[in-house]
Amino acid sequence: MPKIDYNALGQALDTTWGRTSTPKTASYSVKFSLAGDVLIASYQAVVNFASEKEMILMKRMYEEESKEVIAGVLKNVKSVYKDLTGESLTTKEYNSSTSVEIIGFNVHNPKRTAYIRRKTSFEIA
Numbered sequence: 588m589p590k591i592d593y594n595a596l597g598q599a600l601d602t603t604w605g606r607t608s609t610p611k612t613a614s615y616s617v618k619f620s621l622a623g624d625v626l627i628a629s630y631q632a633v634v635n636f637a638s639e640k641e642m643i644l645m646k647r648m649y650e651e652e653s654k655e656v657i658a659g660v661l662k663n664v665k666s667v668y669k670d671l672t673g674e675s676l677t678t679k680e681y682n683s684s685t686s687v688e689i690i691g692f693n694v695h696n697p698k699r700t701a702y703i704r705r706k707t708s709f710e711i712a
Contacts, residue, residue, distance in 0.1 A: 591624070591676075591711060592668075592671070592672045592674075593621070595668055595671040595672045596621065596668055596676070597621070598667070598671060599664045599665075599667035599668040599671065599676075600619040600620075600621065600626075600664060602617075602618060602619075614632060614633075615630060615631065615632040615652075615653075615656060616629075616630070616631045616632075617629070617630050617631075617656055617657060617660045619660070619661075619664065624710060624711045625708055625709065625710060625711070626661075626678060626708070626709040626711060627706060627707070627708050627709075628657045628660070628661065628705075628706070628707045628708075628709065629704070629705075629706055630653040630656060630657055630704065630705040630706075630707075631702055631703070631704050631705075632649055632652075632653070632702070632703045633700065633701070633702060634649065634700070634701055634702075634703055635698055635699065635700050635701075636698075636699050636701070637697045637698060637699070638697070642687065642699065642701065645701075645703070646685065646687055646703060649685075649703040649705075650685050650705065653685070653703070653705040654705075657705070657707055661678065661709070664676070665678075676711065677711070677712040678709040678710065678711055678712060679709060679710045679712050680707060680708070680709050680710075681708055681709070681710050682706075682707070682708040683705065683706070683707040683708070684705070684706055685703065685704070685705045686703075686704050686705075687701050687702070687703055687704075688701055688702045688704065689701045690702060
């Protein structure tokens with residue numbers, strides 16, 4: 588079992604208001620939580636589409652984007668952790684899932700609004 592400074596890890600994961608680790612975008616959100624020796628990344632984006640075919644294409648596109656975004660945020664977390672402790676943090680992805688939740692639907696308007704969510708679990712190695 589790795590020796591982890593959970594206080595420093597908590598500071599690195601903290602994305603509350605005023606922190607430098609908060610993404611500077613309104614198009615998505617990434618939050619990390621810690622459950623034992625497992626980091627859970629939660630990505631969420633709001634998307635609009637007009638048809639079921641478009642929804643499938645959007646899901647594929649956002650799956651790729653979410654992988655890149657989560658990897659970038661995790662890289663930042665590891666960098667902050669290393670700055671705080673002087674030690675590196677090693678993670679290994681072992682579970683990931685993507686879901687689509689339609690939140691806006693009107694029979695008179697083809698526009699649909701949905702959340703695209705991705706949860707990825709990383710084991711701290």
